[in-house]
Amino acid sequence: MSRPAGTASAPAPGRSRRRSRGWIATVPLLAFVAIVFGAPLVVLLGGTFVRQGQITGENLAESLQGAYLTALIGSVKLSATVAGLGTVIGTFLAQAIVASRLREAVLTASGVLANFGGVPLAFAWIATLGNSGVVTRVLGLGEHGWSLYNFWGLTLVYLYFSVPLMVLVITPALDGLRPQWREAALNNGASAWQFWRYVGVPVLTPSLLGGVVLLFGSAFAAYATAAAMVGTTVPLVTLQIANALTGNVLIGHENVALALSLDMIVVAGLVMAVYLPLQRRSARWLR
Amino acid sequence: MTAPTTGAAGDVTTGAAAGARVEFRGLYRRFGDTVALDGLDLTVEPGELLALLGPSGCGKTTALRCVAGFEHPDEGAVLVDGRDITGVPANRRDAGMVFQSYSLFPNLNARDNVAFGLRVRKVAAAKRHARAQELLELVGLPSVGERYPHQLSGGQQQRVALARALALEPRVLLLDEPLSALDAKVRVTLREEIRRLQLSLGITTIFVTHDQEEALSIADRVAVLRAGRLEQVTDPATLYDRPATPFVAEFVGTMNHIPGTASGDRVTVLGRALPVDGPAVHGNVDVLVRPEAVILTPASDGTATVVASSFRGSTARLRVELADGSELLADVPGHDSVRLAPGVRVSVTLVDRPVLVSEPRVSAGA
């Protein structure tokens, strides 16, 4: 610091005192967060490591074996597929409508569809493309081996709310791309593709990453739609947790559900551990 | 120097083989019901700096974008060195463009912004960085290469944009109000630097502006547009002294409209007969007079009164009310503003030189 002491020291104490008081205002919020998020986590952690009154790692070990492990991997695969496809399709769709007359209509529809889920969504698809669904019968899809009740069927149904969600997330970012940037790129001899490669996509990347994480999370946590559609034919961790909660486990193994929940939290944590550095790197130019 | 309207190439291309000739041939462009360009004919000589001047919405930007290839005329053509480029895609035209504002790529630092065109052309990194650094030095920013656009001031951003526009050594430079988002002081410095750079590179430059002072101060020639047509194109001094039409007279500088009576080549105005600049006319006319061509003399029996005065340093602009209640503006030397204070009675005459006349303004009444 090369500042003269006189000018620097005068305002400093006042400012630091004010800052320390301002911090107090966040205490109620932090307390709320601690209770609402912290308490369940404590219970979860506690329960995970207890079996029949004994402290043990057996629940956790069991949650990472056999059908449970298959379900966990299945959930990750489904969520990653939905997140990947949803991000790509949603971004292209948003780009297609962002400057068109359909913009308002598509955004409004997206607002509704992004919140469409659970049993009603499952029923809508079953009635349309299920084994005896309208479209299945009219087009005779059954004879071509069509089934909605497998991994790709579920992916399709999840995309139904994921793509609109992506459209909502990415549209403001697309609005932020100034027309001058594209024109300046053309003016410097770039093709449209080169504009996207060097400018468009890098500028969008922080938003795209955010979208991927959001889509992954919403697919990972989804339960009711899958339960109504596939029962247990597609292994998913949320279905296994529900199963365990409804008593469908060996006596004494109830806390495996808690261990599975902990597994989910760890997966979410790993996703964030990958996401945050990427996000920071891609948004370098913003700081 | 009074260059003819079509301008001889010789007097503006000193040391300039680098610039191309740009021709607008009958450019016509319509947006729905709006006619943005209505048969624009204009030639920009190699190496010259031409200012496109006109009120908002007169088609300046549209004309410029037709050269850049971002806009396509419904009719007519743009020629560069005699070659019709109307069908050439924007990314294969030989013209660098500087936009009004915020056109730098936000995800690239200043150096990579400038080097963008070279990167697209697959020039090796070391070579393009060296070239970018050279260009940044050329625009007076040798040490901002690592900074991102949001870390630069508005003036610095426009300098970087200028360097980027010059990176591919285009033969035409297009500037669309590049200074309008900057504050007054930066605007003046930067426009002088643009001019200096343009002269040293000899690059043909079209500078769009709606600021007449800006146009007059840096351009070789000024083209005044009105509703998509060319109103007049000539050098700044001629444009100011001998505007070809009342519209130009009105738009460039300040003009008084003083009622007079014309008979042939002379017009009687404020009790004095002056030669008419232009074809012979008869009857009631408006005589167009610059404020600096009005002479005020304090006189107790004067028929006019000073009603307002604004001091501007070397000059003062006075508002004077004539006997018939009409008003005119007069510029006087700054030190005269004391004896010509508001309330002082004055007599009004005009400098004895040819004057422009126009149809009487409807609002002027009888």
Ligand SMILES: Nc1ncnc2c1ncn2[C@@H]1O[C@H](COP(=O)(O)OP(=O)(O)OP(=O)(O)O)[C@@H](O)[C@H]1O
């Ligand atoms: N893409 C467009 N769609 C519809 N109308 C347009 C478009 N571009 C220009 N216009 C219209 O064409 C006319 C000329 O526009 P232009 O931008 O060339 O004017 P300008 O002289 O650059 O004005 P300004 O000084 O305000 O920038 C205006 O009336 C404008 O509204």
Ligand SMILES: [Mg+2]
């Ligand atoms: Mg414009």
